[in-house]
Amino acid sequence: MLGDLSFPVLIASVLAASAPLIIIALGETLAEKSGVINLSLDGVVLFSAMAAFVVAKETGSLTLGFLAGGFAGMLTGVLVGYFSIYLHLSQVAVGFALALLCRDLAYFLGNPYSRVQGPTLLESKPPLHDILPSSLQTIMTQPLTVWFALLLVFLLYYFFTFSKAGLCLRSVGENPAASFARGLNPSKIQMWAVLVGAFLVGIGGAAYSLSLKPGWGRPQGAEGIGWIALALVIFGGWHPMRVALGAMLFAFLQVSGIGLQDLFPGVPAQVFQTAPFPLMIFTLIFMHYSTRKSRKQGYNENSFQRFIGKLFMSRAPKAIGKSYKQE
Amino acid sequence: MDVKFQNISKNFGSVKALTDVTLTAHSGTIHGLIGENGAGKSTLMKILTGYQSKSGGKILIDGSEIQLNDPRQASKHGIGMLYQEPMDFTPLTVLENFSLGSPYQGRRELRFSLETLTIRFGFHLDPDRLVEQLTVGERQQIELLRLIHCKTRILILDEPTTGISPAQKEALFPALQQLAADGMNILLVSHKLEEVASLCSEVTVLRHGRITHHAHAPFHFPELLTAMFGSVPEQKNKTHCRTQGSSILLFENVEATGERQGLQHCVVAVNEGEVIGLAGLDGAGQSTLLRLAAGLAIPNKGNVQLFGNTLPKSNSASQQAQKLDVSFLPADRLEEALFADMSLSDHFSLRGRQSSFWRSIKKAQTLAKNGIREFSIKGNPEDTAQDLSGGNQQRLLLALLNPHSRLVLLENPTRGLDIRSGQWVWHYLLNTLSPKTAILFSSPELDEILHYSDRIIVFHDGEIVMDKAVNETSHNAVATAMTGMKEAIQ
């Protein structure tokens, strides 16, 4: 149906293509759960992709490359955090300016490194590769970033749902004043969430330049991904699993868009490539509409209904976008 | 552990919330703290939990001074507070709310602790329910259990019974007494004299940020009421020359959400020229009623009729009401009625229903100048609204009031005003506006209501518990009705 890709291959490509996006979107989820919108994603992804590639190229070490990507992300996180949490400036304004700044900074500083060969992260065989059925072999032969992304989904899910620290972080995003009243330090918690989130965004950026779209250049190929990640967080209702599913859906649309070219020869190829972006955002709008009623009623009696409700209802952290000022 | 407040004072900018408060609460007792709205009770308690900083004074525990810069330090000293406005996380579950701020425990143990405590206090709480689906009372129950679970030794309860049913009270009160008997120091903030009387061994009354009364059980209610609300003023002869005419505002069995309990079974008719005071504790339903009449809130059931027109149940209701010359002045002026960063003359430009496309800045300035002169506003046309003092903000709002208003709705019209400004406001409302204008106002000051209104409507927990002409009632009757004491109403 979709070009000549067999089903396992399709799954494998979708997994591979979605991994960096999952990491980025989860980083943003972490920050937003604590109440801070980091709108700078689109630039930060490129900036960290550039930093990661340059460091990996210079040192020959992929590990250092990924770390450099993470720290480049974190550096921007410091700015977002300081400006919005401690100076109480508009998170949207700071993030937007930073998005454009980081993008251009990446292009400017990365120019000498464009289109040169550098280290790339390769696919590796899963353990017990040889006794797996061949379709599983295909699906599970993936670069480490894929495993990291999947692991991160579960880690973050566990963190938010079961851990004490995760609960504290969520509580700050819902009602920082109440968290303060219970002895937490909302500003500090938010700062940590932003920093770790930005670190993950940086890792995601590095996953682009070191694994999915190896190399650096203008364009790198990760442009526009930051905006999609922001939309995914909403699409996923701030729930790690759903965010990840959203990222996979987006990757599926991108991968299959290429095959659609043959099915609809009259439609220009470019249209299929732009389509996932608006589709993503309009799914979001649709979701918003369809869950509005049920969110208003919000009464789920038995545990099964509660489970379904948790799965499909999306709700922003209550204090999102407003930083806490202590009286 | 005994707590001693020594010469505590607290300023919010120029507002003196507390002045020189000295008070001791002993362990093993329940100490009551009462006073009218805005007396400073909550502020005093928040200082004890480190949630707010104090401007002056000391806090001593068992005789030694302690530093309380944030709630964490307070909780180390065993101080915990049940806040008046629920300080919880509505999208989280009961269990999660219970665990936040508690010492670390496994989930299973936590659940077990919660369940044991609910049984002990006779509450009914499903640990997995979302808190947003609970009533305010249930939310306070969680907080209370959490505080007890956290081994709090100084327990502050700021109006713990706002949403609690009589049956739950019967479980709660003995439990509190038991806790006190076990050596806990409980500070109880309340408006409900009955509760205070049945629980506390000592009571302190705050008024305008100062201590006005201190008493040990048994209590003499009239004395307490006087200390709370001020001296009962003698009834002056009213020299109103207002004409009372046909009915202009009708509430037909209206039900609406808003404030704490919303509004239920509300039937009210207002006539031309009437001045009606809405009495009740904070959030008992007065504000919801005013907003319904102004078209700013939409009833869930029933209709609001203005001058024979039923207000539409849509966003256009407020414009409709304004077309019918209804004016509304909210209590929170900067939040709800003024534009903090805009100049006074800009406010005058916005007023009214001029249809011209352009606005004349000159004209607005002239209007502003006239307004400033007529209403003695301390300020210039170019000043922004936030530059004005609270009193002058209220004068500005009055200057902006539609002079042809047929119905004026005021929420706490003298909030933050000194006595003379307050009198001036009333003079303006009663004498400058047309005598046919009806005035509906709410106020936390009982004296004000008794003094200016022709008719008093008293609210309690979202229902109207009394609706009488002012001559047919008394200060005491209203005060007791406000606090929900049924027997005194008859």
Added chain:
Amino acid sequence: QSSAAEENFVFGLLMVGPSNDHGWSQAHFEAGKEIEKHIPGSKMIYIDKVNPADRPGITIPFLVEDLVSKGAKLIIGNSNDMTDGIREAAMLHPDIKFIHISGDDALNPESPDNLSNLMGKMEFGQMMAGFAAAMTTKTGKIGYLGPLINDETKRLAASCYLGAHYAWTNVLKKDASALTFKVSWIGFWFNIPGVTSDPTQVAKNFFDSGADVVISGIDTTEALIVADQKKKEGADVTAIPYDYQGACSTGPDACLGVPYFNWFKGYAHFINNTINNTWEKEWLWLGPNWADMNNTMTSTISFQNGKAMNSETQTQLAAFAKGLGDGSISLFSGPLNFQDKSVFLKKGETATDMQIWNLPQLLEGMEGASK
């Protein structure tokens, strides 16, 4: 400064992509450097990424004006997409000479006299690429990563297919139906995220769906990078980049070879004519120097073998090139049908240059969109 400009012959180069793209633009850039070396007194000034996505709001006439103000006497625009801008600039500056790469304005009698066209007969290069690919593939599936659909790209893809078809049926003597040649267009000469298909993803899809050789027709080297990555992971795949002699360096182990341009000869021709005042409006379509294909001075089109090409293919390819050169192998000759089965060339017919230049659709046997 003007005196310095008189001593030197300054020429300007407008490149559509980055000057270090290891592809189309870099080939031009290097040719400019060669000119500086071989024509005394010549000096290149250049600007790259001349496309509306990278330089929003900047138009060709403005850039030309800037280059002219810096003393340029001749301006080269290296993209088909600059057609309108170059023509407009040529009209605004009648005393400056213009070369538009890959266009055919000069064939139009109404176009300005100071504007010439230059192109290389890459058809031959692509035939060799196709040949090498068919000799190498084990699965019989070849992917062609196409840019956007126009006459130039259609004829290049078709040439590539013809080369592959020749190798498959005439050299390997295999059944024509066992060869799949699939073209996927990304929408532009290089990746513009959110606008074009992602070439990395397209190349991956090719390999994932069974192709083991991908030929790139775009300006950048994504196909080779993906092949290199796959090769390191143990897959037996190769790729053929495009345009630039050094393109293999981004993934040498997976590089089968690269058909590339040497713009030096064409540049030198026009620049010498300008210096010697012998300029005339020309439409120049230069081919390989069959005698010495890899001579950068004389051969405009060439094929550089890569590390991944085995020695047998190398000898066969050399023989094939020889055949193309002496005319014993002529691939654009009948019987040939278009993709929609209509007849392109009858048996015995050979296509004219213009028929090839304006190829209306892909050929029968190729998969992929023609419009």
Added chain:
Amino acid sequence: MKRLSLDILLGSLLVFGFTALVLLIAGAPVLASFKNIWLGAFASTSKISQVLSVWVPLMLCSCGLIYTFRANLWNIGIEGQVTMGAIGAMAALRIPGIEHPALILTLAFFASFLGGGLWGLLAGGLKTRGGVHEIFGGLGLNFVAQGFILWLIFGPWKRPGIASMSGTELLPRDLWLSTFPGWRVATAGVIIAVAVLILTWLFLEKSRMGIKLKAIGQNPKAALLYATSPERYYLQSIIIAGGCAGLAGFLQVTAVYHRLIPSISSGYGYLALLLVMLSGYRIILIPFLALFFASLNVGAIQLPIVLQLDSALSGVIQGCCVLSALLILGLRQKRKQS
């Protein structure tokens, strides 16, 4: 006044310091870079007029954004509004059978306003009716507009023979907006930009609508008490913003590119967002800042030509300006509080 100049001085120092640092990291000569940007923008009339041709659409977008910022809306969909304006203009220009160029151009003018305005209305409707934050509605619509223009250029409006990224076929010469001899910027464009600036100033400072927008932006709740419906004014402001952006699209088509190209908006919408933020939402500053931004954009072309640097430096400077301004604002507020 003294404080303002101090702020500007401090801000410039920050921006200069950061940019110099970036240049040093890239191993580039700092002063030469600044000098070349300056020369690249102002060294000749051709350059100045190129600066103006960037200034015009920036002005139009910024003026539009002032309306939405007044109402406290984040109209990030402005990019798509420029694109839809350009599409509207092109649609009008393609109407067959109209002989008179002036008539077609006038038609295109209004069509572009309409195209941008309706696109704005869509984002506004999603906000007021759908409860979708304008940032996400706007972003989605940007992508939709991008897809739409690509479809037109590669589909129904493609060049005869070849569809290409270089856009639709060139407009006939008589539909090009005329320029003064020797200038590259369309006279009509400058006039439109100045007129829109004056109108915006009049609307926002002198009309009742302006004051109402400001009121709604500051306190939508209070606006209700002044018989002003926030929803209506949200929609009005975003329609006007979209319309102004649409006019920028009209000029991009008729005065700059003379055809429709995929990236017709040239990123001016996003740049204008930065610009308006930097201006602190003051109309008076907008023409000057637009000139500053435009000269950076144009002047930075010299970096690759002369110094072999990437011209993205202009974007770095622009972003840095906004962040520095925010930083200074934040620190001032913080000091005021304590």
